[in-house]
Amino acid sequence: MPTFIFEASDQGGAIIRGERDAMSVTAVIASLRREELIPIHIEQKGIVGEARGLSIFGSRRLTGLERIIFVRNLRTALRAGLTLLEALDAFIPDADSPALRNLLVRARHNLENGQPLSATFAAMPGVFPPIVVGMLRVGEETGRLEQSLGELNRYLTREYELARTVKSALVYPAILMGMAGTMMFAMLFFIVPNLKKLFSNLGADIAPFTQLLFSVSDAVRYNVVLDIAIVAVVVLGARAFMRSGTGRRFVSLASQRVPALRTVIMMLALVRFTRTMGGSIASGLSAMEAMSIASDTVGDERYRAAIVEAQARVREGAPLAQSLGRSPLFPHFLTSLLAVGERAGSFEEMFLTFADFYEEEAERALKTLMSILEIIILAVLGFIVAFVALSMLYPIYQFFGTL
Incomplete structure (x- = not known):
């Protein structure tokens, strides 16, 4: 065995x-x-x-859009009267990526051997998030797979749109920083060395801040391999740190000291929490299962810990809204209306309503943060340009002043 x-x-x-x-x-x-x-x-x-997990599925994981297309097409096929096996047979030839094609082939093989679709996905946690497995399992057990896929499609679509909104907001600051880095590299590698030769030939007095600029230029020009190695180590180290539990806790605590960033992180966490809870409960998952999934998808360590604590109180018999209300991370407005929905039996509708509300608030907070970030980037660029200009003009001024 x-x-x-x-x-x-x-x-x-x-x-x-x-x-x-x-x-x-x-x-x-x-x-x-x-x-x-x-x-x-x-x-x-x-x-x-x-x-090896995901390495058997090709060179990359499924993208958010591929997940949405798969769920949407599967629901359409079931609504048209196809069985799961027939639907997978229809999808395999048209799968564009090796990752998706191998996933479908394996799912079909397991389905033929009596293993449900949710069990196949449960064995591959990196391909689909836990909420997908949970919703599929409930749909299979209750005979409402088509309805579960509909809820899942709405959930994945809104999550994908939210991720696109965040990425789009970061494009302009990233372009500014890239242009600034390119400009500084060109100046340090080409312009500053020529000015250094000019000042040396003229015999001009070199101020300390000008000498600092020359030293930085020499370090960039004569240690290119070392510079690249240092940048690579810093980037990879920062990436590994950010993915670790310690790194996530550090970012969560550090973000609390920046009001605009704190608001964005709070709104994004509330969006993920309310949407995951609403979608999970609407598909038939219990509140306890929904909270387990939400704690994994909320994206912030403080909220994850608060959800786990609230889950423990719910398991002891406390109402869900009251358990959430004991944490200052969940607004009183949210927990108060959830309590009303809990008594009225419209829990999932209340969660989904709040998900839409907090998504709009997250977009506003994100725009505010990006506006502040653009101002900071422009101010830093202005300081750098002023420093370089002063470093170049001061020796010239000193030289002509001695004539």
Whole structure:
């Protein structure tokens, strides 16, 4: 009997890892559910391809747009009367990327062997987020797969649009910084060395700040390989740090000291939380399962910890809105109306309404932050230009003053 390595979440949000002997991935998932555990990742021990996870699906992961197209097409096929197997057979020849094509082939193979679609995706957590697995599982168990795919399509589409909004807002500041870096490199590599030779030939007195500029120019010109290595180490190190738990906590705490950035992060976290909760509950997931998924998708360590704490109180019998209200991270306006929705039985509608509201607020806060960032970048550029101009003009002024 094969052995499977699993990673699951309990009702309190704690991660549990271990091994289990079973005939298939489906059997492992069933045993975990009997213990009220939520499967996150399952792989067969000793299988190299499985252990490598996403590397078996090609050179890259699925993009957000590919996920949306897959879910949307699958729902359309089911509405047209096709079975899951027939739908996958229709999708495989038209799959544009190797990642999506291999995913469909594997899903079809597992489906033929009696493994549900959600179990296939549960074994590949990097391909689809946990909310996709949860919604598909509920749809399969309740016979409402088409409705679950509809909710999932709305969720993925809004998340994709939100991500595009954030990226679009960062384009202009990134262009400004790129142009500034290119300009500084050109000046230090070409213009400053020529001026240094000129001042040396004239015998002009070199001020300390001018000498500093010359030293920076020499360091850039004569240590190109070292400069590239330093930049690469800094970029890769920063990237690894930002992806670590310590890095995420540091960014979360540091962002609280910048009001405009704090507002953007808070609004984005609330958008992800309310949309994940609303979409999950609307698809049939329990509030506890929805909170487990939301804690993984919220994107901020402080909110993740607050959701886990609220989940523990809900498990003890406290109302969800009241449990969230004990954290200062969730606005009183949100928790008050959630309490009304909780009593009226319209929980998911209230969450989705707030998701739309906070998305609009996030866009406004993002525009404000980008305006402030543009001003800061322009001010820094102005300071750099003024420093370079002063460093170049001061020796000339000194030289002609001695004539």
